[in-house]
Amino acid sequence: xxxxxxxxxxxxxxxxxxxxxxxxxxxxxxxxxxxxxxxxxxxxxxxxxxxxxxxxxxxxxxxxxxxxxxxxxxxxxxxxxxxxxxxxxxxxxxxxxxxxxxxxxxxxxxxxxxxxxxxxxxxxxxxxxxxxxxxxxxxxxxxxxxxxxxxxxxxxxxxxxxxxxxxxxxxxxxxxxxxxxxxxxxxxxxxxxxxxxxxxxxxxxxxxxxxxxxxxxxxxxxxxxxxxxxxxxxxxxxxxxxxxxxxxxxxxxxxxxxxxxxxxxxxxxxxxxxxxxxxxxxxxxxxxxxxxxxxxxxxxxxxxxxxxxxxxxxxxxxxxxxxxxxxxxxxxxxxxxxxxxxxxxxxxxxxxxxxxxxxxxxxxxxxxxxxxxxxxxxxxxxxxxxxxxxxxx
Amino acid sequence: xxxxxxxxxxxxxxxxxxxxxxxxxxxxxxxxxxxxxxxxxxxxxxxxxxxxxxxxxxxxxxxxxxxxxxxxxxxxxxxxxxxxxxxxxxxxxxxxxxxxxxxxxxxxxxxxxxxxxxxxxxxxxxxxxxxxxxxxxxxxxxxxxxxxxxxxxxxxxxxxxxxxxxxxxxxxxxxxxxxxxxxxxxxxxxxxxxxxxxxxxxxxxxxxxxxxxxxxxxxxxxxxxxxxxxxxxxxxxxxxxxxxxxxxxxxxxxxxxxxxxxxxxxxxxxxxxxxxxxxxxxxxxxxxxxxxxxxxxxxxxxxxxxxxxxxxxxxxxxxxxxxxxxxxxxxxxxxxxxxxxxxxxxxxxxxxxxxxxxxxxxxxxxxxxxxxxxxxxxxxxxxxxxxxx
Numbered sequence: 001x002x003x004x005x006x007x008x009x010x011x012x013x014x015x016x017x018x019x020x021x022x023x024x025x026x027x028x029x030x031x032x033x034x035x036x037x038x039x040x041x042x043x044x045x046x047x048x049x050x051x052x053x054x055x056x057x058x059x060x061x062x063x064x065x066x067x068x069x070x071x072x073x074x075x076x077x078x079x080x081x082x083x084x085x086x087x088x089x090x091x092x093x094x095x096x097x098x099x100x101x102x103x104x105x106x107x108x109x110x111x112x113x114x115x116x117x118x119x120x121x122x123x124x125x126x127x128x129x130x131x132x133x134x135x136x137x138x139x140x141x142x143x144x145x146x147x148x149x150x151x152x153x154x155x156x157x158x159x160x161x162x163x164x165x166x167x168x169x170x171x172x173x174x175x176x177x178x179x180x181x182x183x184x185x186x187x188x189x190x191x192x193x194x195x196x197x198x199x200x201x202x203x204x205x206x207x208x209x210x211x212x213x214x215x216x217x218x219x220x221x222x223x224x225x226x227x228x229x230x231x232x233x234x235x236x237x238x239x240x241x242x243x244x245x246x247x248x249x250x251x252x253x254x255x256x257x258x259x260x261x262x263x264x265x266x267x268x269x270x271x272x273x274x275x276x277x278x279x280x281x282x283x284x285x286x287x288x289x290x291x292x293x294x295x296x297x298x299x300x301x302x303x304x305x306x307x308x309x310x311x312x313x314x315x316x317x318x319x320x321x322x323x324x325x326x327x328x329x330x331x332x333x334x335x336x337x338x339x340x341x342x343x344x345x346x347x348x349x350x351x352x353x354x355x356x357x358x359x360x361x362x363x364x365x366x367x368x369x370x371x372x373x374x375x376x377x378x379x380x381x382x383x384x385x386x387x388x389x390x391x392x393x
Numbered sequence: 394x395x396x397x398x399x400x401x402x403x404x405x406x407x408x409x410x411x412x413x414x415x416x417x418x419x420x421x422x423x424x425x426x427x428x429x430x431x432x433x434x435x436x437x438x439x440x441x442x443x444x445x446x447x448x449x450x451x452x453x454x455x456x457x458x459x460x461x462x463x464x465x466x467x468x469x470x471x472x473x474x475x476x477x478x479x480x481x482x483x484x485x486x487x488x489x490x491x492x493x494x495x496x497x498x499x500x501x502x503x504x505x506x507x508x509x510x511x512x513x514x515x516x517x518x519x520x521x522x523x524x525x526x527x528x529x530x531x532x533x534x535x536x537x538x539x540x541x542x543x544x545x546x547x548x549x550x551x552x553x554x555x556x557x558x559x560x561x562x563x564x565x566x567x568x569x570x571x572x573x574x575x576x577x578x579x580x581x582x583x584x585x586x587x588x589x590x591x592x593x594x595x596x597x598x599x600x601x602x603x604x605x606x607x608x609x610x611x612x613x614x615x616x617x618x619x620x621x622x623x624x625x626x627x628x629x630x631x632x633x634x635x636x637x638x639x640x641x642x643x644x645x646x647x648x649x650x651x652x653x654x655x656x657x658x659x660x661x662x663x664x665x666x667x668x669x670x671x672x673x674x675x676x677x678x679x680x681x682x683x684x685x686x687x688x689x690x691x692x693x694x695x696x697x698x699x700x701x702x703x704x705x706x707x708x709x710x711x712x713x714x715x716x717x718x719x720x721x722x723x724x725x726x727x728x729x730x731x732x733x734x735x736x737x738x739x740x741x742x743x744x745x746x747x748x749x750x751x752x753x754x755x756x757x758x759x760x761x762x763x764x765x766x767x768x769x770x771x772x773x774x775x776x777x778x779x780x781x782x
Contacts, residue, residue, distance in 0.1 A: 171504030
């Protein structure tokens with residue numbers, strides 16, 4: 001009976017309680033202040049070079065001709081590649097196996113002779129695609145360097161065979177030219193691509209953890225009974241809004257850092273983005289709340305939150321396209337709030353999409369928020385009147 | 394306390410700790426299933442693109458048919474303006490566009506080398522790469538056909554002409570992950586990080602100082618016994634879980650096996666000791682045992698990024714690389730990728746092997762020192778309690 005005999009707390013007192021909780025818990029304080037900033041900058045720092053340059057490749061030259069030397073210097077001229085001349089093939093293969101070089105190129109003997117005789121020699125290249133980003137980059141750099149080199153050789157040949165016009169010779173050598181553009185990330189900056197998705201994924205983990213800890217502070221004997229016996233609605237609302245506001249602020253800081261600090265383009269509407277951030281906070285809070293009320297145990301709630309959020313980066317569909325995911329992955333990603341947020345962020349920041357185009361994703365986040373209110377309502381029934389519960393059971 | 398008895402006590406504590414068993418057995422089973430889900434199809438195929446055909450000739454129609462026939466691409470719409478194509482890009486209906494310029498056919502015939510423009514949405518690198526690759530190879534094929542046709546019309550026999558169209562060929566092959574599957578790229582490395590992170594959490598859940606049985610144990614057993622028994626126990630449990638991952642799960646997803654089992658075990662030994670050691674150091678500093686999960690969860694994404702398989706180590710700032718060298722997952726990922734995925738022999742990964750042993754020795758000694766300190770701090774108060782009793 002003593003739970004009901006306590007006088008109800010005013011809203012101000014309830015807020016004050018949250019502040020005291022934050023002040024006295026070093027981990028909560030860290031997670032709401034310096035830790036995310038530190039982590040955001042560290043993750044960005046890893047990718048800060050943005051572009052991979054001078055990836056080492058091994059070239060084994062069996063020809064030792066002027067032509068082969070010219071080909072090697074063409075490879076070396078590519079900003080993405082850096083040639084290591086290696087004498088023997090076994091050594092070069094070992095360098096490839098140990099990752100010392102990312103590709104191995106073998107120039108055949110008599111390449112120059114065969115070229116002059118129009119016998120089309122073939123240069124073999126093996127690029128390491130276990131490290132896929134690097135492998136793809138090397139492959140395209142090689143193709144490009146080789147393309148220009150081939151064209152030059154063909155033009156020189158045509159000119160020496162009596163074609164007088166360079167343009168005509170070029171037309172024969174390169175009948176179709178290509179112009180490639182990378183939209184929405186003009187210089188193919190890998191940092192912008194991966195960090196702008198990784199940071200929200202990290203932030204979502206943070207939201208869940210903060211909320212589980214903040215709710216966990218109210219557990220007495222592994223139960224919320226005494227805490228929620230009175231003023232359940234007010235207490236929950238105040239706690240969620242107090243920490244939610246701080247987390248939202250953190251999200252805003254995150255976006256400010258990305259779009260002003262790192263100077264990545266932001267072409268869309270900030271208000272849509274801020275709304276998406278807010279909904280993402282509430283949606284993640286909802287999940288944390290449901291886990292906590294269900295298990296009434298910090299460790300267990302954290303385990304389930306980990307299971308849901310730790311792989312969320314994989315499910316975002318940024319590194320691997322959603323359309324190529326099997327149905328289960330497509331279904332599972334719907335359950336993770338940040339996958340909906342990231343769609344809004346990409347649409348707004350990269351495409352400068354209209355607010356209407358982001359509505360479906362905002363709605364999905366809103367569904368999570370509604371789920372949160374319903375869950376809280378169910379919980380209220382469970383906790384608000386412990387005596388009734390006991391009678392029923 | 395005798396070490397055998399401590400071993401049994403610790404084993405019982407591990408088995409009774411439901412949060413721990415849930416993380417180790419449940420977590421590892423779940424991740425083995427869940428994490429590869431998005432990548433099961435390995436490579437993105439049939440990426441939708443829009444075509445703007447300003448030429449309308451037979452050759453341009455042939456090009457569009459060729460693009461559509463490429464396994465990487467699918468022409469889903471033909472539009473008349475860049476704006477329309479861009480609209481479809483924003484709505485994610487297509488991932489790229491191809492522009493065939495006016496007078497394309499005439500310019501090709503006259504040897505003026507017209508320019509095909511194509512673009513992809515670089516918000517999604519893999520999609521972008523696939524589209525660019527598909528369009529570049531199709532355009533290359535068409536160019537070769539044009540050249541051959543020209544040579545044939547100049548009187549060169551077709552069989553000869555088809556080998557002559559390029560003066561020097563480049564025969565580029567993907568080594569190792571030969572079909573360039575995303576699963577084969579991510580799984581071998583990420584699974585090591587998953588083992589690493591769950592081990593950190595598990596030890597933290599077991600050995601956090603505020604746990605009541607921890608203080609009792611600390612009073613009865615000496616720190617070296619605790620470090621030894623815990624490294625042994627978690628090492629045993631995790632060699633079981635690692636065999637499950639590297640054996641059963643790798644085989645299930647068809648991930649390549651180059652290394653022999655003995656070499657993998659040889660590598661696992663220092664890795665597990667080092668990770669268990671690091672975890673015991675972290676555990677000493679935890680205020681409550683649940684916090685181990687937080688540490689494991691928060692460090693997982695950064696750990697994946699610094700292991701050198703997503704972003705080349707040479708492009709990562711040196712300061713980060715130095716800090717990352719303290720994480721056992723990094724040398725283990727690099728060693729395992731080279732040994733098991735890239736066919737390196739054990740001699741070629743000696744550096745990583747030595748690195749793991751150094752970490753194993755360092756973290757075990759550090760854990761020992763920290764436990765000594767914790768014991769010294771705890772003993773006086775415990776003595777007081779005993780006196781009172």
